[in-house]
Amino acid sequence: MSRIPYVVSAAGRSSESYVPRRETKGLMVELFHKFGIQHDFTAERVRSITHSFSQRSDENNGFSSWFRFSYVLAASARTDDESPDEEDDTTENSTAVVKYPQRESAFFLQASTDASVTLVCFGAGPRVKRRMYDMMKSRGWTDVATNPQILFDVALEGLHEEVDDTARKIEEEFELLEKSVIQFAGSECIISSPRAQHEELYLIARHAAELSKALESALMIIEGILMNASVSIPSTTSINKPPSPSNNISSNRRSLIDLQLKECLEYRRTLFRSTQLRLFHLQKRIEAASALASNLVSQQQSAAAIQGPVSMKLIAASILIFLPTITVATIAGSGLLLSEQLDEEGSWDVSATPLFYLLWYISIPLTLVLVILSLCWLWWRRGKSSKTTQPSSWLQKAMVWRRYTKEKKGHNEESSMPV
Template identity: 30%
Template structure:
């Protein structure tokens, strides 16, 4: 589509922008330094692996290219790769937007067929692992002059890294040999492609099926991506289980539960957040598989697949991949419910602790009130007698003490009595007013 194509300068700008997710990696720096990419090619004898520039790619050969994900280091060589393979500029335009799910297909007038998609997944590291990516990002920020105070410590159990990948399958005109370009492929995808390389030989049945239906290579990518996401989901399960167990043990110790319960709320919230990210990844792959199946079903049949048998096999494989990701979605749903149950139990435990504390405080207040009531008459008599209202005079004739009452004694009761009645009346009136307002508000709400 000529109207949606971007000029070469705009493509380079899109590839050179800083990624929203992730950070610099060694593959990008190596590609920028040596100006080469990791290329696997199927020759007449076997698969060969070499490092070459995009302009040095051999025509008419099945190949897999492992390229770094676009960033300022690798933008120049990746721009040359997109130009060499006639990859649409839409692939580069999606990159700075960091989309979670996208898939596109294009068949140009010259016969070039291209299918591409992007994936985004939250990393869940094993307990005790340290992220090199986080370390490199922190180092880079500090080198740019940002204060160390601005780098807040991470929340326990938090992994701030993401796996961002892009895959593009291209079949050049005049050649039935596909080229699969993997931008920032995960380890599981690379391992699955290595297995494919071991069984795909020149003239073998596997090669004939791939030449008849090149989109089968994208099925391998989806299979490898499932292994990556499945491992992260199990790691999330391993992270939730000890927190869940600790909450249950605390529940057995009520009312004297552990004092570290409130720290569990942060961990449980973080687990819930990461489960949400994983669920978003699984939902994205399900949409991706649905769209890929639609692309496979609507493409023109290949001359080598006259009966459509290979296409049927590919659609069956994609249907199986869909069921696997549905299984991950069910597991994440169950895991989210376990986290919600733990949060509810933790909240109830904290409520019980607070209630026990309030009961202890109420008992203390009752004791204080009882002591006050016991000594209140004595205190009142001592206050009145010790004032200037009562005076004592020693009578030398009788040799005794005489008590004289001041005229202010009548004034004391004349003032204190009405004040006491007024305070009690104001308190009762205020309580009545508040209760009437509360009843009126409830009646309006209902």
């Protein structure tokens, strides 16, 4: 009895589409019962576990295996084979949050000696679907019956394409932002604030961190699949049969398929590692650009703080320039001075009243008292600050004396030691 592989896509756009809801509860429960999906698989989704891998063997020489993968996907990564219903409505916006929506994918593989090999895909991305369709049309589709975990390798191939494209998209956007920050730092005059660039750098750094976590998860998944890559389900026609040339040929073919699968998984691991290294270098550049943007923001704040005292100095200078004129005009226009025209030729007589002298008798001592109080306050503040920063003179002398006695004691002990 030959086994025919099946690939079932059981999820759409939303990452929560395989969680039983009121309108889809019956359909999802029937699907889970039909393919014998493990309870741990659903429990992972309930506990919001985004990365996992497991394999369970059964008593009929079969097994069930699954892995879960969460990553950020560039909104522009939609291909022609993805239906319009799965297109994100937020691709027209320009914010970094909607440019890289979160996607959660899960793949459940079931294989046994008396049933078909079935792969149920939850939340599969466009590249994964395209790779599955290409695999169905290729000659290697019949090898899936020999080692069903070939389907996991195909899914990882599509996931790597999506993750790598997202990493390249993040790097391209960061390069534009990095150029703007460098140009801003090189400009002599401050025209606009770099706070907007600082916020964009934070968003890019957050998505890069999420993508780095996804790459670590992919490497862990590949390690788990490599440990179980030699699992091949014997066909029902070859069980309990004596050795024959045909059985030897099928055994050799099975060994070759297992070896090819391991080689493909090793190659897939190097691809994920390459993307991880490029993303690691990108994160270092993001940290450097964020530090530069933070310094620019600090410089702007310092410049704004400096502009305040400068304006106060300008006001004080203008007051000092016009203060004598204002004082003379105030005294002349008050009742302290009396002016009288003596004749018609224009001669005037200006005389001071007793209040004029009384003004100076009161104002001069009061001014001196205020100046003395101000000097005393400044002297007190200076002494208080010096006490907090430096120890007092007697404390310094005590420390010097203690150090001197300790050194002298050590010197005496050394001189008294026998030769």
